[in-house]
Amino acid sequence: MNSKVRVGLVYGGRSGEHEVSLQTALAVLKAFDYGKYELIPFYITKTGQWRSGPKLEAPPAAIAELRFEPEPDAIDAPSDAMLPVVRGMSELAPADGEAQRPIDVMFPLLHGTFGEDGTIQGLFEMANLPYVGAGVLASAVGMDKAFMKTMFAQAGLPQVGYRFFTRFQWEKEREALLANIEASLKYPCFVKPANLGSSVGISKARNREELADAVSTALRYDRKVIVEEFVDAREIEVSVLGNDEPRASVPGEIVSSNDFYDYNAKYIDGKSAMVIPAEIDPDAAAAVREMAVKAFRAIDGSGLCRADFFMRRSDGRLFINEVNTMPGFTPFSMYPLLWQESGVSYRELLDTLIELAIERHGERQKLDYGG
Structure with missing residues (x-):
């Protein structure tokens, strides 16, 4: 009887940190004990397509091996169609001569939006699957x-001083927000998208013109912006x-x-x-x-x-x-x-x-x- 723990690794994803996720997945796959675990890879493309690969018998040698070009019988489903597929994870397990077994635990290696923001965690919760990492609430708040x-x-x-506002507020109250930030946080200050990882979209503003430009940059990545006090x-x-x-x-x-x-x-x-x-x-x-x-x-x-x-x-x-x-x-x-x-x-x-x-x-x- 096979006593190995069957782990589904999910990586890639729709966020700007797609390539970082692939690097993480390759490193994790190289570190697992293949005598203890069965690893089933699931790759999410940049457009949200899910692709599953065969059970891994040994770690892949390169990131290119993790992407899985679609086969005629491969899963290539849009993300909004994935709940019934995830619920039936046992059907995704490769036909390798042994009885099909369900995934024992999912291991999401997704960074940023649609990965560590509670969305895929909610999918796993709906499918009643164990998964590594923070739950829905902690992921979303984090x-x-x-x-x-x-x-x-x-x-x-304790935290440094900060202000946050939405795109709607920026468009309606721009001058008032700028004045408030200048009075309470002063220059220089840091401007960030509220929902993004890996320091994408972050700018340092030293005057009003740079502050307005920094907010515009941050709003490219999220509808909500954080402005923080600078501390040395x-x-x-x-x-x-x-x-x-x-x-x-x-x-x-x-x-x-x-x-x-x-x-x-x-x-x-x-x-x-x-x-x-x-x-x-x-x-x-x-x-x-x-x-x-x-x-x-x-x-x-x-x-x-x-x-x-x-x-x-x-x-x-x-x-x-x-x-x-x-x-x-x-x-x-x-x-x-x-x-x-x-x-x-x-x-x-x-x-x-x-x-x-x-x-x-x-x-x-x-x-x-x-x-």
């Missing part, structure tokens, strides 16, 4: 920086792992190659540095780890997240910046590297995340839904 900040404020976590600070990050009893890794520090940690500094120029562990005193390290767990609980997190902080250079004060519920997950990404420094290997991390997903799903099965 993606929407405005609501995230509201939850952090409710939890008493170090960027400290902590990895969190768990469900009801989350634990925090050692802190690390990002030393950006640019004026701030934008998409280019993250993924393109290769000059930003990660300092692990961060060179901060033990009291500060303990404080930031405690705040990371508090932030995780503030959004009702589960599975994993990376919590990002500012440490003001003038006095060492900590401010929560944001949490990322599906952080970069290659072996060279901050999240797994922080756990490696904390004594948890990349493979152990994958094992733990799958265990946490199954544990959370088991807890939900105890609920009475009135059926």
Whole structure:
């Protein structure tokens, strides 16, 4: 009898972080223990088509192998037709001579919109499938920086000053919003789309003209914009792992190659540095780890997240910046590297995340839904 755990890996997706997701998927597939797991890949194209590949017997060698050109009998369904397909995941399992078995747990490796914003998590919930990572609410709040900040404020976590508004408000109240930002946050300030990852669409504004241009840039990516106060600070990050009893890794520090940690500094120029562990005193390290767990609980997190902080250079004060519920997950990404420094290997991390997903799903099965 086959006792391997059957894991469905979902990657690609419609967001601007499609290629980052493919890099993550390749790294994860290379790290899994193929003696312990059966891996079924599911690729979502940039236009939202779902394609499934055969059960993997060994890790793929290159990203090109993950895209699966459509075959006559392959699934090539639009995303809005996927619920019945996901409900019947056992039908997607390859015919390899053994009895067809359902997927035991889904592992979404999707970054950004339509991946870590609660949408695919809702699909898995409707299909009653265990899945790795944050649930619907935590994923949605973790993606929407405005609501995230509201939850952090409710939890008493310190934050830099900020304002947020919608496209409608910008079009109707532009001058009033500009005046309010100038009076309350001053220059320079940072402007971000409220719902987007990987630092896409972020600008630093030093005057009114740059501020208006930055808002226009952010509105290309989302209907809601966040404007944040600038602080001269170090960027400290902590990895969190768990469900009801989350634990925090050692802190690390990002030393950006640019004026701030934008998409280019993250993924393109290769000059930003990660300092692990961060060179901060033990009291500060303990404080930031405690705040990371508090932030995780503030959004009702589960599975994993990376919590990002500012440490003001003038006095060492900590401010929560944001949490990322599906952080970069290659072996060279901050999240797994922080756990490696904390004594948890990349493979152990994958094992733990799958265990946490199954544990959370088991807890939900105890609920009475009135059926």
